[in-house]
Amino acid sequence: MGSSKPIFPELNPDDPEATEIESLCMNCHSNGVTRLLLTKIPFFMDVIVMSFSCEKCGYQNNELQSGAPVAEKGIRIYLEVESPKDLNRQVVKSDYTSIKIPKLQFETTSQSQKGEVTTVEGIIDRAILGLEQDQTVRRQTHSEDAAKIDDFIEKLKTLKNLKEPFSLILEDVSGNSFIENPYSPQKDKNCKREYFLRTKEQNHLVGVYAHDEVVDSAILKPIQEGEYPLENFEGEVLQFATNCPGCNAPCETNMKMTNIPHFKEVLIMATVCDVCGLRTNEVKSGGGIEPKGLHIEVTVNSKEDFSRDVLKSETCHLGIPELDLEVGPNALGGRFTTVEGLISAVKEQLSDPKHSHMFGDSIEKESKDKFQEFLKKFDEILDGKFKVTIVLDDPAGNSYIQSLSESDEPDEFLKITHYERSFEQNEELGLNDMKTENYQ
Template sequence: MSAEQETKSSEGQLFQDLDADATATEIESMCVRCQNNGITRLLLTRIPHFKSVILMAFECPHCGFRNNEVRSGEAMQETGHIHELRCTTKADLNRQIVRNNTASISIPEIEFTAPPASSSSLTTAEGLVSRFIEDLAADQDQRKEEAPEVFQAIEAILEKLRNALTLHDEDGAETSPHAFTLVVDDPTGNSYVENLCAPNPDPKLTVRHYRRTRDQMIEMGYLNPDADDAQWTEKEKQLVGQKKQINMVEEMEAAKKVMQAIKEASEAKEILTFPANCSSCGAPCDTRMQMVNIPHFQEVIIMSTTCDKCGFKSNEVKCGGAISPKGRRITLKIEDSDDLSRDILKSETSSFSVPELDLDMVAGTMGGRFTTVEGLLRQLHEELSGRVPFLEGDSAESGKREKFEKFLQRLEETANGNVLPFTIIVDDPMSHSYVQNLYAPDPDPNMVCEDYERTFEQNEDLGLNDINVENYEQIEPEQSK
């Protein structure tokens, strides 16, 4: 049994479904009020929307002090998530939102930002705004007497928040004076905003993925801020890009050295190993990296991280070639079960769609994957079945739940080869994705590759509009900063 399977098995034993037979674990612990020993009861269970949670209840028999808490038992996702919801109608205000206690909320139109809360919650967009209004208005009478300027500033924000709750039922235009954007930023990736068009992309909802920074890891308690980096060698620092206070020229030179080290190891058929931190539990672990040459395509970097402590596994694929001047769209018609065994490299910048299933997966959803067509469909089935929380539990609408279950069933049948033929489309603006050509080097009759010019918006999202690849050695120090 693999480490990942052992972890899932142990998690299944620890976190049980909430029912009458569930029993709590009692632990003797110190009371923070009277310093005597009290009893803490722990219950590990699974709840729809929140997945695995830890219920804690403390009671002191000496002074009567009580404290109840709910903590998330879910591991951090591979990346942080930013959900941007454009609210223009009353239906958008009724969208369900799972807010993890590490998530911050902001409304750019009124320059309003709410820091992470003390506990997780299941609410709606209207509920979040109403809670903000309630919290801001709590001490307004006192501010009016002691700090009139602060009172007026907060009153202006309260008026805008109240106006945000007056959206109409009909489909309002983007130019509505009270339309606003709700941004949910969660470094753990465990917050969710309901997608009314699931499993298809929602035109009003944008989800972006990002790598957590060191400061975010420290703030969440996964890294020790006083940890000494002296044990890292200079070569290891270059490999993982952890040089501090270096200018842009040194960064590009360090990148060249990293690529050179990877190529030398690839020629010697060696696997580079360097220390890292597990993105799930923060424990030290090893990341293995090797460059592989894919015939009739280009070189790619395969990275694998395994944590011995929690069993977390992460696989990622990065393209090692230069940025292509054009994007590429690959359309493959799957006619028999043999086509499901074709190798496919889906980079983190590519989108993936199956028109026959009305499936459209935006870029960055699953990161980089090097697998087969069948493997990609099964991974997609696993992602959708485990990370769409609003279609579970008694509160989910029966119509949406049945529709989504039918979609998952069709997706599974497609991966099994029971639904033929169908078409897959891999659209990559960076042209770093690949689908195996069984007739190489001759053209594949079932596959069409189209090269196209990237739009300005695509170049902006990829950071190519401002990149400087010529005379970068002459950058002034001020510009480097």
């Protein structure tokens, strides 16, 4: 079934598998060597590391490009920088990331810098380095402008002293940027993430086009009403080619439409990769977005509560207040399971080194021990020794937890609330007629 190895393997120092290409040196116009390495940034995404060197003039250049597919939505990340720990947070940003520091009215635009792995302090240092470039010449030719830039550079340097907290905003239309949570798996109180649907222009910027923009509509056969009735698909398993979300190797996904009693129709999608062995099960709502958001709380008191059916949609946030744990919609995706299965899935994803930010060679022993103690809490929950509340918050209203009452009304341990969505939630669901560039 194609390659026997992942397209983007884990980084192996003993077998880096770099590809060397003879290429033109842009400094002396002789031939140099570009080395390409396809690998993974642990816990984040696939990347292409490019390194150029020229033996004749000594010129070198390093660059990082995303090898991951463009995300379905753009991402906007707000970080309050208050301590040295915040300055040391790891940051991964793509070519399409704009950076803002509102306190200084500082902004770098999208595609003005190459993608890189850095830190918050590294972002400030790179901004300083960019401003200091050509200052020697500028002081002789435009002394007033040079003085203003020197003043601004000092303000940037002052940020690192942390005499006052400041905000850092990353906005990435490709959705492939990330700021580390040093408090993981607890909620990151200093960082907030928002997702937004791209405009048509932003889609074109990242190379995404609608079907009718790349295919001649004249050759498309219109679907006639009643030609493909819904009944024909119910009970049938459809299969289509795709790429593994783990290693990007070609594989196949099976899809089936089913009905959840007393709720609605859903699509169940299952992928099995023969290359890396990854197995995924994902559920997508077969209906549209509900008029109101949905907030569900269920108290897990007994084994009977563990058996409740749960549908967590791809837009649903999950929380366990007793553990101070919040999981965004992208972490677990959409899935149809039970309360026990949902808790087990959270534990499995947190403890898997491929997905957890708490594992790595540089992690402190104290932090690792604390994290292991945190994972033991999940065993206590599953053994019925630690009672918790499961909270599902779904702005799209497409999530569900089974009631144990005979009338299907919420029982005494199940609380369901409908609410009006906020402006930001509507934007995340693509319900606002607003362009990202006008966002303030």
